[in-house]
Amino acid sequence: MLNAATDTTTHPINSLGFAKPPSETRVVVAMSGGVDSSVVAAQLAEEGYDVVGVTLQLYDHGAALSKKGACCAGRDIHDARRVAEEMGFPHYVLDYENVFKDAVIDEFADSYLAGATPVPCIRCNERVKFKDLLNTAKDLDADCMATGHYIQRKMGKNGAELHSAADANRDQSYFLFSTKEEQLDYLRFPLGHLASKAETRALAAKYGLAVADKPDSQDICFVPNGNYASVIEKLRPGAAEPGDIVDTDGTVLGQHNGVLHYTVGQRRGLGIGGLADPLYVVKLDVDKKQVIVGPKDMLATRKIPVREINWLGDEPLSSRKEWHVLVRVRSTRPPREAIIRPISDTEAEVELIVAEEGVSAGQACVFYDDNSTRIFGGGWIWRGY
Template sequence: MPLDQTPPLNSLGLPKPVAETRVVVAMSGGVDSSVVAAMLAEEGYDVVGVTLQLYDHGAALAKKGACCAGIDIHDARRVAEEMGFPHYVLDYENIFRDAVIDEFADSYLAGATPVPCIRCNERVKFKDLLETAKDLDADCMATGHYIQRKMGPNGPELHCAADAARDQSYFLFSTTREQLDFLRFPLGHLKSKDETRALAAKYGLPVAMKPDSQDICFVPDGNYASVIEKLRPGAAEPGDIVDMDGNVLGSHGGVIHYTIGQRRGLGIGGLSDPLYVVKLDVDTRRVIVGPKEALSTRIVPVKEVNWLGDEPFESVATREISVKVRSTRPPQPAILRATGPDTAEVELLTPEEGVSPGQACVFYETEGTRVFGGGWIHAG
């Protein structure tokens, strides 16, 4: 090849022969990351599989329906053996506890509704694991997330997955530009999970029909309160359930048992109109309830903004965007106003119910699939 000629880009967008391109694949043991590893191995890439052990291995073995459990480590190893590439298990238990679990507990105790899966991606998988991949002389790191990385005029951009039902952009908004340079998401263009399972069957993977993980990995059966009580003994202190005027309507066994927007399980029957949790006052141990309209929110203060737009964030005086304030809702029209280097005010053009501190507010372009980042909702 002439000296002035750049090598052609391979399928991962790197100017190297496939066989000389090392890819670390973050393998959770599920079908998605297994397909990514198998696909790249079949293409001839130098694949290295890495699985994180995030919490006690003995306890993990008994827990099904979550990622990174003991059975998943075993499944990831089997896939690597089938496809003939090396596989490593890294003990990240202390890192995971310090970076994710402790903050989850403290946020919940402060009356917020945290989203630990985002912090895990941000602080563990896309930080520590990514650095480990570089230590292994990898050219890039691939994951099984359903999101797209596309090259734009100013470098790589983050875009929603082709399959809106599988899109994971809400959980990946804090991915930085530097991380995006190194990351690859080979499944983001697929139109359905059926295509992924078909690929798993094609490669003969033992996890082809394995169910998707459902729960937060360290929260069995979605019972947040029981986990918090174990992590922070004495956290479930009783208090009053009051209306918006401060009138006592009943009592509760701990603020940690409630979330903003909750209607069921309040234990204050006999009222003519349904009541919802509209605020949690941790200092006074009060659960404040009110009518559904009291949940309506128009102005959302946001902090720790990760901005993936082309212009500097500070220059975003007023901008029309779409936002998600909850992973299960589609993006809604909003106005974004930068209020500092990493803070913003988001005005929802149609007020939403149940917006809670601790959740993410993710920014999207109004027409199209690009993700502009996002931030964390706080009490203001």
């Protein structure tokens, strides 16, 4: 298999970084059926690459067909297949239901029951798309695998680097921090340099794709209408046990119908109106079945324990006592100044220069170079607040 370092005397480097004609470069495109991955597949096919489209069946189509805005549902598989037919390349659907349940859905349910706020899309990329699907691409003798993610892969002095997308509003680096260096060598992200989603849709229209105006997926693919609790109750019957809503002194203010219905930082829907000041969920005590509430200032956090760190820097994480970086503790928030103090190569304490509200166990803490767009990896926030 050739790579970007291949001798270029016989052929110039092509757009995917290989020293051979596109027609001799096989690329597997992970196709969700949405506009992004469809454009990637169509563009590479038009450029003459040997494209193979692969779509993953991740969960039962019967439940998925009634859900709008989800990826990898029955309609999406149909849309992906249609794009492949129109552009003239082979397309395969792989049944990954059992893998997805074992690697993603079960942990999602258990994390919620433990009082955390998990991010299953990260685990899906890490454990399914960039692991099993990537291995499948290699089994198909592909030179690389391309996806429709909005993130950039750039070559640095020590090899491939991960960088934020050119369009900050579409950047998906938060969901891809756990990409390993060896995976990054094999992956390609053709949309990362685009300035806006409008450019992607314009390309879809240019290629005549039926999905050009298809809405973006909004929810977690296996969670209908964003109702996490109903999914968890189906997966773990009897999990929604009632308990008390208490203040930080332990005074009972009301009752709840299951800790899994609440998240740190939540204000609405607590059912404890009539108090002088608004209260927020500041902690979930699963063992005591308590939802603990307090004033907003109790949500502010500066020191965050992080583990399962995937480090993408040029030097080992533990080679320094401190790293001055930017970090993101929620996908919807911009990166903030912070200091990483390593405990080992996979564990650290992160200190925020300015406190953030609503930091929650189960979310990711993603590291960014404070002088560039480069992503240094990240880890998982593991202690409740």
